[in-house]
Amino acid sequence: MSWGRAMDRWMPVLRALLSVIAGFAAGLAVTWVAGESPWNVFMILIRSAFGSWYDLGMTLFYTTPLLLTGLSVAICFQAGLFNIGAEGQLTLGALAAAVTGVVLAGLPWPLAPVAAAAAAFGTGAFWGWIAGWLRARRGSHEVITTIMLNFVAAGLSSYVALYLFPNPDSQNPETRPVAKSFLIQHLSVFGDAPVSTALILAVAMCVAYGFLMRRTVLGFELRSVGQSERAARVAGIDPGKIQILAMVLAGGLAGLVGVGEVLGNAEKFKLGFSPQYGFVGIAVALLGRGNPVGVAAAALLFGALHKGTGDLDFETENVTRDLSMILQALVILSVSADGLWDWVKRRV
Template sequence: MAQPYSQLPRWVNYGLIPLVNLSVAFLVAGLVVLAVGENPLRAAVLMIDGAFGSGDGIGYTLYYATNFIFTGLAVAVAFHCGLFNIGGEGQAYIGGLGVAVGCLAFDSIFPWWINLPIATLCAAAFGGLWALIPALLQAKRGSHVVITTIMFNFIAASLMVFLLVDVLKPAGQMAVETRPFAEGASLPRLDWMIEAFGYTIRRAPLNIIFLLALVTSFLVWVLIWRTRLGYEIRTMGHSPKAAQYAGINTTKIIVITMMISGGLAGMMALNPVMGAQERLQLDFVTGAGFVGIAVALMGRSHPAGIIPAAILFGMLYQGGAEMSFEMPAITRDMIVIIQGLVILFAGALEHMFRPYISMFFGRVADSSLKAAPATTGESH
């Protein structure tokens, strides 16, 4: 009998299967590139070179990856509780409002190293509170969190338009944005980190929030796998009935988990709002909330997998933009198709090859078990 999915070796579950899915995604993407009359190998070289071949390319790749780390962590935390939070887009929007409130209030009073913790707390609080209502509706009324969170995405976008146009925009200004933040809300760049490897970085907005994303990934790992709350979250995700039998307050766990998830999504806003634009503008999320779903799936909801998955999607964003310049036949829409194929195979079709791989390793295990008695008998 073949081993069940849960008995697969960890390196297969967390390494081989995502690699197979990713390889098939790029193979299909190569066929799409070939269909428009371009060389898929040259396209791949251009994409990799555009993402990692220069200091600015690396800077932009890691800048995009920073956004995806936060949203991927947000989705992963909810996954561990058996919840599908697809409201990261709206939670990041509202988190950006929190960043703006903190920066506009204190940017001319405190230096950046004080304003950054304030903005981080505001972003996490605003994002977490935006996830609170869907959490309560799920826990108290049974309203499915998928429906409520996606509806709250639209509400957040509309709320942001209203606040920027009628409340936060300075009088007499045409652009729909807040005033620029003062020097106290300007974050240090990570040019030195790229230049340490011999590259030159000129305009890429890579900033200290990338390091914050790495620290947050570690803290999420500690939370989920090294704390009592994390154990309760995972128990709830595996079996709500078992969690209730064990005396876990499932309503409380759902609410806390969703607020943590929303807070992580809200922290994503630190990177574009405070780290790059240094003001609050419309559409700064640019789909990062939805990309976070694919990042979490590809990374198996583990921070160690989410970070490289986020860098992969950062490569697709940055390398795809550079590739479209060199290959006019490959438009921005084609890049979106390639990104969509990766999301498709990493997410919706994630289990396509798992049964075959599981069957193979099950047969290998069965062969080993059958050979073991024979070997033992010969030794006697």
């Protein structure tokens, strides 16, 4: 391999790393201004994200949805689309999983979680399809439609959860609990951390994503449409069809977030359970550069960051929840600014 080709190959990785380091530097500088030792804050982040099986478990618990939303956004990037609707897609996916668990309470164990997962995927996929169809057939820009569909999803999920399946035993805005047969296996090595087989599902989706992109005709078609719609059409690919398909797959992946949350953790759909998984997924996809290993690493990074910054409130005197959110935001900003720049350059 020549020097030039090695550069081509490792340059994106280097840039991704640099953007992460720059973000961390900016965030830690803020904590320094607030009166904490940046080194100390950094060590706390590392320790509370990976310090014990339990801490690692919490990190992986947050990584699971981020991996799925990261893949959701990434698959759209490959097809030249910007999916800002993962938040709405995952909300409806989780709702669908919970409703399945309430309505079909009689289903036996192995079938029950599979049915709920299928419902989560299907509902998220349908929500993605709406934006994809509007883009391909009516020319409505997916950035606008997916943002708007997030609001519709929020309203719709409130209505279904609170008027059709409200939990009579709680004042929290949530649905009734799903039947026990729907619950999936908890990974006991992580102790009390709510890590379930949903993590394995997410990793499997990541592998499937890599296979789809690298080894299948469909993956080639997705990338072709993403690189140049016109060239793809000349090559005999129907760009509209590919765009719809990309949005359907993206919506389904985001919808699968409901499996871990509903069947592996809360046992019900809770309104507002997601701390913006769908939007952080954009940063995950940008940092991962469409590469499955990259997306997985980025998801782990942001999962660790969410867990770690959550504990800063505990471990330090001056870093409150709001300040730790600033730290998190600065890393996201740095990563997104770099990744987005690339994406814009490619499209223009």
